[in-house]
Amino acid sequence: MSDTKTLHPETLAIRAGREHSGFGEHSQSLFLTSSFTFDTAADAAALFLGEREGYTYSRFTNPTVSAFQQRLAALEGGERAIATASGMAAIQAVMMSQLKSGDHIVSSQSLFGSTLNLFAGTLSKFGIETTFVDPKDSGAWRAALRPETKLLFLETPSNPLTEVADIAAVAAIAHEHGAILVVDNCFCSPALQRPLELGADLVVHSATKYLDGHGRVLGGAVVGSDALVEPVYLHVRTAGPSLSPFNAWVLLSGLETLYLRMEKQCANALQVARWLESRPEVERVFYPGLESHPQHALAQRQQSAGGAVLSFVVRGGREAAWRVVDRVEVISRTANLGDVKSTITHPASTTHARVSAEARERAGIGEGLLRLAVGLEHPDDLQLDLERGLGL
Numbered sequence: 431m432s433d434t435k436t437l438h439p440e441t442l443a444i445r446a447g448r449e450h451s452g453f454g455e456h457s458q459s460l461f462l463t464s465s466f467t468f469d470t471a472a473d474a475a476a477l478f479l480g481e482r483e484g485y486t487y488s489r490f491t492n493p494t495v496s497a498f499q500q501r502l503a504a505l506e507g508g509e510r511a512i513a514t515a516s517g518m519a520a521i522q523a524v525m526m527s528q529l530k531s532g533d534h535i536v537s538s539q540s541l542f543g544s545t546l547n548l549f550a551g552t553l554s555k556f557g558i559e560t561t562f563v564d565p566k567d568s569g570a571w572r573a574a575l576r577p578e579t580k581l582l583f584l585e586t587p588s589n590p591l592t593e594v595a596d597i598a599a600v601a602a603i604a605h606e607h608g609a610i611l612v613v614d615n616c617f618c619s620p621a622l623q624r625p626l627e628l629g630a631d632l633v634v635h636s637a638t639k640y641l642d643g644h645g646r647v648l649g650g651a652v653v654g655s656d657a658l659v660e661p662v663y664l665h666v667r668t669a670g671p672s673l674s675p676f677n678a679w680v681l682l683s684g685l686e687t688l689y690l691r692m693e694k695q696c697a698n699a700l701q702v703a704r705w706l707e708s709r710p711e712v713e714r715v716f717y718p719g720l721e722s723h724p725q726h727a728l729a730q731r732q733q734s735a736g737g738a739v740l741s742f743v744v745r746g747g748r749e750a751a752w753r754v755v756d757r758v759e760v761i762s763r764t765a766n767l768g769d770v771k772s773t774i775t776h777p778a779s780t781t782h783a784r785v786s787a788e789a790r791e792r793a794g795i796g797e798g799l800l801r802l803a804v805g806l807e808h809p810d811d812l813q814l815d816l817e818r819g820l821g822l
């Protein structure tokens with residue numbers, strides 16, 4: 431596929447990135463092999479020296495993984511992608527390959543919990559410090575810069591409050607300073623948002639979420655220019671947080687329906703969000719697709735739809751929120767998201783339970799807050815389920 435620039439993303443999600451066995455198979459083969467054989471000793475030497483392209487060992491080269499990488503790179507509009515074993519492995523691979531001891535990160539404070547722990551815990555042990563800022567405040571990003579700041583990091587919309595950060599504005603701040611911007615595009619996927627086009631230098635993914643879309647496998651990826659992805663590739667090659675071919679094969683089929691799923695899941699989320707907003711039992715709804723969202727205009731500019739994750743505050747605190755979680759019969763009680771099955775979670779007692787009550791309060795994660803990741807069920811059924819939860 432040479433003309434990826436002229437094809438629509440819906441087509442690329444199905445057609446980009448193919449590695450054939452030579453038998454003319456129509457679906458992507460699963461190359462479940464740890465290593466590859468060489469024709470001759472000289473052939474082996476050429477492959478290892480990189481003089482000839484080909485497959486050697488699945489820690490860093492496998493045709494099924496390569497097909498997934500090519501497809502995702504096409505969807506994000508990047509030159510190259512490297513797949514990893516999970517989303518966290520992707521973020522870690524970026525940090526290990528782009529930074530060294532003494533470097534400084536400026537990051538959004540509204541991050542996936544394990545990313546916060548990676549920055550504040552693991553990286554700080556190796557002499558890489560992180561300053562956390564309010565992602566909506568351009569002044570705060572700029573004020574946190576130091577001479578040794580090499581990398582800015584954000585996630586948008588954030589979890590669970592769906593705060594939207596201005597990717598183009600933060601990219602400009604990073605570039606003025608000679609730093610790079612890395613965006614975790616997990617919540618939107620390339621179907622809704624393409625951070626590289628907005629100025630980001632690298633995109634990271636938890637493929638575990640919408641790219642798979644069915645809650646089956648873990649996976650991750652880093653996408654960007656050849657120059658920035660090459661060191662990430664070398665890190666994965668050396669350290670081995672590699673994606674398994676089986677998971678890549680599952681993810682390839684997930685990608686085929688990404689655009690269709692996202693379009694419908696976003697429409698379902700908007701319907702449910704509007705309905706929740708109309709209920710007196712609900713104090714507030716956070717969803718970028720609603721006019722009431724404080725950054726609705728920015729979200730409309732930056733994303734092609736509001737996303738499939740929303741959160742809402744029920745009146746009556748933890749007791750009322752837990753009642754909703756306990757009463758739903760269709761929606762799954764689980765902390766995962768990005769699935770065709772809708773899921774509900776009470777962040778204060780699950781994903782954010784280990785954060786102190788004051789820190790939670792500061793982050794706006796109160797006892798009445800619920801996060802709903804809307805799936806592909808009929809939205810009327812989800813609404814009825816929530817009615818049951820709210821005791822209507």
Ligand SMILES: *Cc1c(COP(=O)(O)O)cnc(C)c1O
Binds near residue numbers: 585614617637650
């Ligand atoms: C889940 C998630 C991750 C981590 O991905 P894993 O595949 O679970 O390692 C990173 N960022 C965001 C926004 C996530 O939701």
